[in-house]
Amino acid sequence: MANMVKLTIDGKEICAPEGMNLVEAAEATGIHIPNLCYLKGMKGIGACRMCLVEVEGMKGPMIACTMKVKEGMVINTKTEKVQEVRKFVIDLILSMHPLDCMTCTKAGVCNLQKYAYDFEIKESSFTRKKFGYPVDEANPFIKRDPDYCILCGKCVRICKEQGTKVLEFMGRGVGSKVTTANDKPLQESGCTFCGSCVDACPVNALLEADRWRKGREWEYEKVGSVCLSCGNACDITVSVHDNEVAKINAGAPEGSIEQYICAIGRFGFDCMKSETRLTSPMKRVGNELKETTWEDAIETVAKELKKAGENAGFISTAGILNEDALTLKKFASDAVKTKNVDTTASLYGDADTLISGSAKLDSADLFVLVDLNPSQWDRVLPAIDAVIRRRINAGAKLIVINSSEPKVASVATVNLIENESSALMSLAKALIDKGLTGDKKLASAVSNASVTEAVEKAATLYMEAKNPVILTSPAMYPAAANISLLKGVAVSVPVESNAKGVILMGLTTEGKTYKEMVSGGMNVLYAAGEIPALKSEVRANVDFLIVQNSHLSELAKQADIVLPSATFLEAEGSIVDYLGRLKYVLKAVEPAGEAKQHRNIFIELSKAMGSPIKEPKETEIKKAMKIKAKPSFSPFKKKEGLDISPNEMIESINASVINGSRLLWLKETEKTVTV
Numbered sequence: 101m102a103n104m105v106k107l108t109i110d111g112k113e114i115c116a117p118e119g120m121n122l123v124e125a126a127e128a129t130g131i132h133i134p135n136l137c138y139l140k141g142m143k144g145i146g147a148c149r150m151c152l153v154e155v156e157g158m159k160g161p162m163i164a165c166t167m168k169v170k171e172g173m174v175i176n177t178k179t180e181k182v183q184e185v186r187k188f189v190i191d192l193i194l195s196m197h198p199l200d201c202m203t204c205t206k207a208g209v210c211n212l213q214k215y216a217y218d219f220e221i222k223e224s225s226f227t228r229k230k231f232g233y234p235v236d237e238a239n240p241f242i243k244r245d246p247d248y249c250i251l252c253g254k255c256v257r258i259c260k261e262q263g264t265k266v267l268e269f270m271g272r273g274v275g276s277k278v279t280t281a282n283d284k285p286l287q288e289s290g291c292t293f294c295g296s297c298v299d300a301c302p303v304n305a306l307l308e309a310d311r312w313r314k315g316r317e318w319e320y321e322k323v324g325s326v327c328l329s330c331g332n333a334c335d336i337t338v339s340v341h342d343n344e345v346a347k348i349n350a351g352a353p354e355g356s357i358e359q360y361i362c363a364i365g366r367f368g369f370d371c372m373k374s375e376t377r378l379t380s381p382m383k384r385v386g387n388e389l390k391e392t393t394w395e396d397a398i399e400t401v402a403k404e405l406k407k408a409g410e411n412a413g414f415i416s417t418a419g420i421l422n423e424d425a426l427t428l429k430k431f432a433s434d435a436v437k438t439k440n441v442d443t444t445a446s447l448y449g450d451a452d453t454l455i456s457g458s459a460k461l462d463s464a465d466l467f468v469l470v471d472l473n474p475s476q477w478d479r480v481l482p483a484i485d486a487v488i489r490r491r492i493n494a495g496a497k498l499i500v501i502n503s504s505e506p507k508v509a510s511v512a513t514v515n516l517i518e519n520e521s522s523a524l525m526s527l528a529k530a531l532i533d534k535g536l537t538g539d540k541k542l543a544s545a546v547s548n549a550s551v552t553e554a555v556e557k558a559a560t561l562y563m564e565a566k567n568p569v570i571l572t573s574p575a576m577y578p579a580a581a582n583i584s585l586l587k588g589v590a591v592s593v594p595v596e597s598n599a600k601g602v603i604l605m606g607l608t609t610e611g612k613t614y615k616e617m618v619s620g621g622m623n624v625l626y627a628a629g630e631i632p633a634l635k636s637e638v639r640a641n642v643d644f645l646i647v648q649n650s651h652l653s654e655l656a657k658q659a660d661i662v663l664p665s666a667t668f669l670e671a672e673g674s675i676v677d678y679l680g681r682l683k684y685v686l687k688a689v690e691p692a693g694e695a696k697q698h699r700n701i702f703i704e705l706s707k708a709m710g711s712p713i714k715e716p717k718e719t720e721i722k723k724a725m726k727i728k729a730k731p732s733f734s735p736f737k738k739k740e741g742l743d744i745s746p747n748e749m750i751e752s753i754n755a756s757v758i759n760g761s762r763l764l765w766l767k768e769t770e771k772t773v774t775v
Contacts, residue, residue, distance in 0.1 A: 457592050501516045
């Protein structure tokens with residue numbers, strides 16, 4: 101823990117951690133030091149000169165975002181001299197900035213507008229300049245208008261910090277601008293359209309492309325929630341206007357290592373209005389699915405489930421909420437009387453590998469990435485890719501252990517491109533040789549392993565690290581966890597948002613597995629959520645197929661009954677993310693049409709079957725979370741699963757989102773663009 105120092109800011113005595121910059125120290129006590137270029141959590145650069153302060157004992161004004169607090173400092177943030185400089189800066193910027201605040205989309209959250217108001221500047225005293233730069237709006241995600249840019253550099257810095265490196269300054273002086281390499285439009289620049297630049301921009305230079313006349317900032321209801329599009333389960337802030345989602349932003353605190361969401365999480369919400377969206381139940385009549393009533397659908401499903409009994413099976417995604425998972429478990433056992441319940445999590449892991457491990461990534465000084473290929477460009481666990489690159493920029497190291505070479509390996513200190521099991525055995529041997537002790541079985545298992553120069557280097561890095569974190573695929577978790585028996589922590593990273601949660605809630609099969617149920621022999625098969633695309637026609641393998649989903653997926657088209665479920669933005673409940681944290685999903689908008697949350701459908705069906713169940717309470721969720729699995733020595737081998745890659749799994753999970761929204765444009769564009 102950092103030493104605390106005492107200092108005085110504007111006559112107020114405060115305490116702050118030694119080494120903290122003045123902007124953050126002042127903000128923590130309610131004193132705002134004006135700034136335009138500072139990004140919380142990143143090193144200050146002092147580019148805008150708005151944060152100048154006077155420090156007693158210093159000859160001239162000092163830059164607050166680059167100055168560290170020291171014992172006994174006395175700082176004045178509002179002297180006549182610094183206020184004069186700040187007013188000059190705003191006056192000069194306004195001479196080169198459009199003054200259309202009345203109709204500007206960013207009005208109300210624009211820092212330039214705020215400071216102009218504070219300094220009572222209506223018009224610039226300088227000669228006005230207009231550059232007339234072309235607007236980059238050829239893509240459906242981000243509108244980039246350089247005429248509004250104040251050259252604060254936030255977008256450039258955040259883009260570099262997370263490793264995408266698309267934006268850069270071009271030119272010098274007042275005629276410079278932020279642009280891409282060779283001044284190409286974003287879709288030709290390698291941009292991933294994560295929108296981190298949009299979150300960072302303090303003015304109207306970078307904005308969601310579809311924001312025009314979709315409500316003003318002060319009209320929005322802000323809802324903090326969680327994106328369920330992949331295993332990252334990123335925090336999001338949903339802006340709602342007239343019961344419609346207007347935009348989605350990263351929800352983590354500014355400057356947090358997790359302040360990132362990908363294009364799917366930020367822009368995929370328009371799939372809620374796609375042509376494939378289900379808003380009423382459907383029933384097969386002949387060879388055609390036709391709309392029906394909830395009463396008819398519930399009666400039909402209840403009848404079929406009663407008739408099937410123990411020969412009914414349930415398969416669900418591992419992205420449903422904890423409350424939905426608990427309700428499904430009760431419904432299957434208490435009402436239907438079947439043990440055939442499984443989730444997509446079984447396609448890539450099991451209970452032991454998925455509930456194991458938790459860590460704090462923002463304090464990790466070494467990452468060991470085992471059998472994982474997180475990528476912002478492919479949008480496979482993209483936030484992990486961004487987190488690792490940000491931590492590396494802050495001084496952390498990376499070891500990659502993979503039989504192939506993932507893109508993130510380009511920023512690794514050590515790359516072990518070999519069989520993961522063999523590499524882990526060698527690493528364990530090297531660590532034990534350096535004095536780390538663990539399970540005797542572990543020492544015996546690796547005694548004959550060979551240690552190469554690269555493994556030796558990796559072991560040295562691991563020994564020197566104070567907080568090493570191993571991030572591994574579920575398939576390699578048992579082997580990777582052997583290293584954590586010596587030092588550090590190993591975390592299994594699933595590809596679905598609530599894989600850990602559904603396992604903790606007990607949604608693991610005691611009867612037939614997912615693979616067995618979809619392969620045939622079931623009287624009734626009930627599929628809940630966006631089930632991955634299956635190679636065979638499921639309908640041909642079962643007598644009666646029920647699909648409960650938000651969109652008319654390929655599987656839903658085969659169903660006898662289709663039940664419309666709410667999307668995660670229309671639902672509320674909780675999940676347990678891959679780091680073991682309980683996160684709350686809050687309803688942003690009401691479900692479309694007659695769609696219902698998963699658990700509400702199960703509850704209605706239980707009543708129709710004469711065995712009513714109740715919605716689970718939060719205490720049940722927290723009780724289920726108390727299950728802890730401690731790593732123990734396991735053989736160094738990769739767990740076998742179905743032949744499905746993380747990329748295929750995530751693509752299947754997000755099929756309805758991508759095919760039903762503007763994200764389809766991105767998918768098609770990336771096929772033709774080579775950067």
